[in-house]
Amino acid sequence: MTKSASDTPRLLIEARGPVEWVTLNRPDALNALNPGMIEDLRDYFLGLPDRRDVRIVVLRGAGRAFCAGLDLKNESSANDTASGGGVQRGLKTQRRIAEIVMAMRRCPQPIISLIQGAACGGGFSLALASDIRIAGESARMNCAYIRIGLGGCDIGSSYFLPRLVGASLAAELILTGKFISAERALRVGLVAQVVPDAGLEAAAQEDIDLMLTTSPLGLRMSKEALNINLDAGGIEAAIALEDRNQILCAQTEDFREGLKSFLTRKPPVWKDA
Structure with a gap:
């Protein structure tokens, strides 16, 4: 304040x-x-x-x-x-x-x-x-x-x-x-x-x-990709950034937690890790 x-x-x-x-x-x-x-x-x-x-x-x-x-x-x-x-x-x-x-x-x-x-x-x-x-x-x-x-x-x-x-x-x-x-x-x-x-x-x-039901990293990277791809030089550049973000997210504990949540139908517990 x-x-x-x-x-x-x-x-x-x-x-x-x-x-x-x-x-x-x-x-x-x-x-x-x-x-x-x-x-x-x-x-x-x-x-x-x-x-x-x-x-x-x-x-x-x-x-x-x-x-x-x-x-x-x-x-x-x-x-x-x-x-x-x-x-x-x-x-x-x-x-x-x-x-x-x-x-x-x-x-x-x-x-x-x-x-x-x-x-x-x-x-x-x-x-x-x-x-x-x-x-x-x-x-x-x-x-x-x-x-x-x-x-x-x-x-x-x-x-x-x-x-x-x-x-x-x-x-x-x-x-x-x-x-x-x-x-x-x-x-x-x-x-x-x-x-x-x-x-x-x-x-x-x-x-x-x-x-708030999404992973913290996934939410941050989604905003980043939307911002950058508004000015992307073409679809190749836009998809390259999307590919990079998805692979980075896939290496995290939260991705494994998200998969577990989907399969067990239990709410995920995100660790931002």
Whole structure:
């Protein structure tokens, strides 16, 4: 749990066994990203590769919004954007925000985002960088950057969106900054499912329970292969990575435990070994 100068936690981190529930905790500001929250998120996700105790991460926002993007009402945030504060200062801040989504992709833990209310700008990018997106019925997402005089391509949006929804819809969202509703997001495959806002946690738990029945190494390597093969040069490269991962997994105690579990119909006891 991290705290601001006023001793209010910016991130609430709750461990439920091997799952960490990470809550953006600035509800009065619609969980907008101020400098402190940016640093907290960056430090948290950069630290995950060394944490074998955490198998899955759930990311959500407190209150009625997921994340309204950069806190432009915060003087420090506004001065450090690409439109002010000088090139060097702006680029440094820009890169530190971008490092959050890069760390989300690099960490071995699957990330589930629970999206209710606004997911705008940087908040949209946090959702896009997640592995699974579950939307509440109130969810509204957009590339807000272009609406404030910046470009619509920011914090990974020009990378994630075309891969998730195709070039045409990505262009529509990036070039206009228009909102996409939960219903349309489901229709185009941007989110995995839409549920009532009150049902977001239960919807996530269903996926969590299934992922926890898999071997720890197998789950980590599956995320790795999905990430790398999005940019694979061809099917040969994609299959080579899959072959490598399967042979590595097959040498572990957990693979033998998985076979035993399948044959005896008893739940496996994973050792991550």
